[in-house]
Amino acid sequence: MSIRTILSADHAELERLCADMIALVDRPAPGDIAGIAALRWQLARRITAHLALEDEYIYRPAADGTLPRLGAAAAAVKDELGELYAAYQAHIARWPGYRLTADWATFRAEATALLARLQARIRREDAELYPLLPE
Structure with a gap:
């Protein structure tokens, strides 16, 4: 299985988790608080694992020239990475049950x-970055 396939499958799982979370918060009043807490930690763990894969197979090879096709596209997408993940972590910390x-x-x-x-972000990577990965 190619890294592109693995990363794309991860994106599909992240999209599913996001949709599940949106369904839980798209209510006029709080409902399943325990479900929200569990799902947001599950999402945080999946994001962390996914980012580690991207770092190993996209961002480091792009930076060191191993995969030169990824260079500029990877740099542009990576610039957003730290800020978005920090925002997610801060959101979790800011909102206890x-x-x-x-x-x-x-x-x-x-x-x-x-x-x-x-x-x-997921859609942008799917459209701009993942097509540059080897099959």
Whole structure:
């Protein structure tokens, strides 16, 4: 199985997790708080594992010239990487269960915006970066 196939499968799983989280927060009032907590940690673990794969098979080879086709595209996409992941981690820290039930509307808006950014990032990698990977 190629790294492109593995990374694409990871993206499909990340998209599924994002959709599941959006479904949980797309409610006028808090519902399954335990489910939200579990899902956001599952999403954080999957993102961490995925980023490690991308670093090993995309960003390092692009930087060291092993995969020169990835160079400029990888650099452009990687620039967003640290900030987006830091924003996700900060979001989790900022919203413990008791706080998100107390201010559901703000949590919901922030979570939805962050998940949309993550989904856009996934689509951008799929469109601009992954086609440059060897099959």
